[in-house]
Amino acid sequence: MTYNKFMRYVLTFEAIVLNAGTGAMCLIMPRIFTSQFSADAIPAVAFEFTRWYGVLLWVLAFYVLRILPANDNRILAPAVEALLFGDLVHLFAIYMFYRVMPVWSFPFIIMLFFTLGLAIVRSVWVYRYHQQKL
Numbered sequence: 042m043t044y045n046k047f048m049r050y051v052l053t054f055e056a057i058v059l060n061a062g063t064g065a066m067c068l069i070m071p072r073i074f075t076s077q078f079s080a081d082a083i084p085a086v087a088f089e090f091t092r093w094y095g096v097l098l099w100v101l102a103f104y105v106l107r108i109l110p111a112n113d114n115r116i117l118a119p120a121v122e123a124l125l126f127g128d129l130v131h132l133f134a135i136y137m138f139y140r141v142m143p144v145w146s147f148p149f150i151i152m153l154f155f156t157l158g159l160a161i162v163r164s165v166w167v168y169r170y171h172q173q174k175l
Contacts (some may be wrong), residue, residue: 042067045114047175048121048166051159052105059100059155060095067095118170119126120165 049162066074071091084135101124135153169175 043175044166044169045119049109052109053119053163055159056102056105056109060098060105064095064098064102065133067091067098071095078146080140080152114170118167123171125160125163125167128156128163131156132160 049131063074072083075087075091105120105124111117128149135149135156139149166175
């Protein structure tokens with residue numbers, strides 16, 4: 042399997058399982074989503090912001106699933122670069138979250154694992170794309 046094909050499988054998994062799945066949880070069950078990270082009382086408005094996060098995840102899922110069938114790296118490259126930028130910003134947000142709540146809970150570890158893993162896979166793909174080695 043080529044790295045390019047592997048990346049497409051990763052993006053499909055991310056779009057369907059991680060983004061659409063987490064997005065659905067944020068939209069439908071924001072209380073359950075937030076309770077994974079904190080047992081503290083959370084104001085009702087925070088649940089509505091969580092729903093907005095779910096909307097963004099669904100937009101990401103739709104966008105990626107929409108461009109993957111084109112099988113054109115020229116279309117895919119800006120999306121992968123944007124997702125990599127998002128990974129880096131997400132790592133910063135994880136760091137800021139950890140400063141407030143320094144607990145290595147299972148959801149926190151999973152979030153960190155997937156963000157780091159996706160950032161690495163995307164970095165390699167972007168590097169190889171720009172070196173024309175895909």
